[in-house]
Amino acid sequence: MEENQDLNPAPTSVRIAIIAAIGKNHELGRNNELLWHLNEDMQFFKETTVDHYVIMGRKSFESIPKKFRPLPNRVNVIISRNPDFMYEECYTCGSLEEAIELAGVNEEPLAFIIGGGEIYRQAIEKNSWMKCFSPWSMRLFMMLILGSQNSITSNGTKN
Ligand SMILES: NC(=O)c1ccc[n+]([C@@H]2O[C@H](COP(=O)([O-])OP(=O)(O)OC[C@H]3O[C@@H](n4cnc5c(N)ncnc54)[C@H](OP(=O)(O)O)[C@@H]3O)[C@@H](O)[C@H]2O)c1
Numbered sequence: 001m002e003e004n005q006d007l008n009p010a011p012t013s014v015r016i017a018i019i020a021a022i023g024k025n026h027e028l029g030r031n032n033e034l035l036w037h038l039n040e041d042m043q044f045f046k047e048t049t050v051d052h053y054v055i056m057g058r059k060s061f062e063s064i065p066k067k068f069r070p071l072p073n074r075v076n077v078i079i080s081r082n083p084d085f086m087y088e089e090c091y092t093c094g095s096l097e098e099a100i101e102l103a104g105v106n107e108e109p110l111a112f113i114i115g116g117g118e119i120y121r122q123a124i125e126k127n128s129w130m131k132c133f134s135p136w137s138m139r140l141f142m143m144l145i146l147g148s149q150n151s152i153t154s155n156g157t158k159n
Helices: 039-049 058-063 096-105 117-130
Strands: 015-023 027-030 053-057 075-079 090-093 110-113 138-145
Touching: 015 039, 015 117, 027 117, 039 138, 053 058, 053 096, 053 117, 058 075, 075 096, 090 096, 096 110, 096 117, 110 117
Parallel strands: 015 110, 015 138, 053 075, 053 110, 075 090
Antiparallel strands: 015 027
């Protein structure tokens, strides 16, 4: 039987973590912006991800105010289906797998998936079957924000 590369990715030693701040109804953002601007949340995010790879969807990257992107002191990896998408000092990858492979090839020990909804959903879905085939081990860092409003949910749907 021919080996299915999609179901059997090259083993990588990079550990993967998801970091997200979610509201009590699993909301993440609205109109391509965060729903909250909390110093505590920002500080936690910065301290946790500094010096690591941060992997994000193109929309999340564009949701970061221009003066703060690319996120400093981190390797910014943007996932896009558009092969022409480029941004200075950033990597662009065509899939989550490609982004993780890049981190592995560059010997990053711990890469963070930082959003948004589409990318979180894919990461969780892939991990549920990929852990059978590869040594990915996924950790979750989550801030629960109480008192937020409805918007895009953590599974990529909008409400
Ligand atoms: N609360 C939090 O912790 C948190 C964290 C991050 C973001 N957010 C919020 O989340 C929202 C954005 O989330 P979102 O779900 O709309 O978008 P997203 O996940 O950030 O990005 C979606 C984009 O990623 C690319 N993409 C997705 N799947 C792909 C695949 N399999 N292969 C290649 N490229 C792929 C596509 O880019 P192209 O269209 O260029 O092809 C797609 O349009 C914003 O409101 C943001 O503020 C919240």
